[in-house]
Amino acid sequence: MNRVDLHSHSTVSDGSYTPGEVVSMAVRAGLAGLALTDHDNIGGVTIAMQAGKREGILVVPGVEISAEFDRGTCHILGYFFDPSDKIFQEKLAYLQHARAERNPKIAKKLQKLGIDITYEEVQAIAGAEQVGRPHFARILMSKGIVKDFNEAFERFLGKGKAAYVDKFRYQPEEAFEMIQASGGVVVLAHPYTLNLPDDELNALLKKWIELGLRGIEVFYPDHTEEMIDHYSRIADTLGLIKTGGSDFHGNNKEGSILGDCGPRGCPSMDVIEQLRQSSASKSG
Numbered sequence: 430m431n432r433v434d435l436h437s438h439s440t441v442s443d444g445s446y447t448p449g450e451v452v453s454m455a456v457r458a459g460l461a462g463l464a465l466t467d468h469d470n471i472g473g474v475t476i477a478m479q480a481g482k483r484e485g486i487l488v489v490p491g492v493e494i495s496a497e498f499d500r501g502t503c504h505i506l507g508y509f510f511d512p513s514d515k516i517f518q519e520k521l522a523y524l525q526h527a528r529a530e531r532n533p534k535i536a537k538k539l540q541k542l543g544i545d546i547t548y549e550e551v552q553a554i555a556g557a558e559q560v561g562r563p564h565f566a567r568i569l570m571s572k573g574i575v576k577d578f579n580e581a582f583e584r585f586l587g588k589g590k591a592a593y594v595d596k597f598r599y600q601p602e603e604a605f606e607m608i609q610a611s612g613g614v615v616v617l618a619h620p621y622t623l624n625l626p627d628d629e630l631n632a633l634l635k636k637w638i639e640l641g642l643r644g645i646e647v648f649y650p651d652h653t654e655e656m657i658d659h660y661s662r663i664a665d666t667l668g669l670i671k672t673g674g675s676d677f678h679g680n681n682k683e684g685s686i687l688g689d690c691g692p693r694g695c696p697s698m699d700v701i702e703q704l705r706q707s708s709a710s711k712s713g
């Protein structure tokens with residue numbers, strides 16, 4: 430077994446398992462390597478790395494930063510940064526603050542739509558987890574307002590939908606800078622969510638490569654085999670590292686299974702070495 434899952438979430442962002450639990454699950458899934466990539470938060474990274482050492486699995490520092498992008502959703506993955514970098518931590522804390530301010534606003538919007546929901550209920554269901562849209566979705570499901578997560582996001586919580594609230598984000602270029610300044614390497618997550626036609630995607634990737642982009646997420650559960658081949662070709666042409674992951678969120682995302690990176694499986698251990706070599710620190 431030398432497969433690695435380079436995209437996963439814990440209770441530090443909107444996943445349902447703690448960093449330690451995610452590491453144990455990765456071991457049980459037979460993975461050789463794991464990156465915890467919580468949204469805008471590296472608070473679980475050190476714990477996960479320590480757990481990895483105990484359990485005999487390579488855990489590399491990871492993060493997923495939501496960046497401003499009008500056309501679609503732009504998530505930037507960072508690997509091999511220094512988790513103790515204070516400036517990086519502060520810049521991420523600013524995003525966490527923006528996220529925290531956003532949640533009560535979502536509750537208000539849902540109330541205005543005539544839905545019987547309070548922010549206290551949302552906090553209660555989140556428990557120790559950082560409140561996020563999946564918790565709103567769970568309440569909408571439990572009240573019978575929607576039948577599943579998809580419907581909750583399609584009707585209410587997704588970008589541009591009835592109860593959507595925008596929040597502060599860094600520009601993609603700023604996210605690149607933050608990751609690189611702390612010694613990390615920059616990878617574009619699930620490229621299809623940028624919502625760009627091929628020619629525009631290619632042009633953008635070329636521009637971003639000059640700014641430090643080193644990889645794209647080719648292996649991903651929502652990618653079809655055709656998409657994987659397509660992004661694989663793009664990566665080969667542009668000299669980008671082909672990463673992949675499950676985007677595991679535990680019970681907070683339907684059908685996400687740790688170690689399931691889509692129809693062509695998860696990337697191999699070599700990818701971790703490629704990322705390490707490309708990181709600004711080259712230490713890991």
Ligand SMILES: [Zn+2]
Nearest residue numbers: 493504618619
């Ligand atoms: Zn993402």
Ligand SMILES: [Zn+2]
Nearest residue numbers: 436438493676
């Ligand atoms: Zn993710």
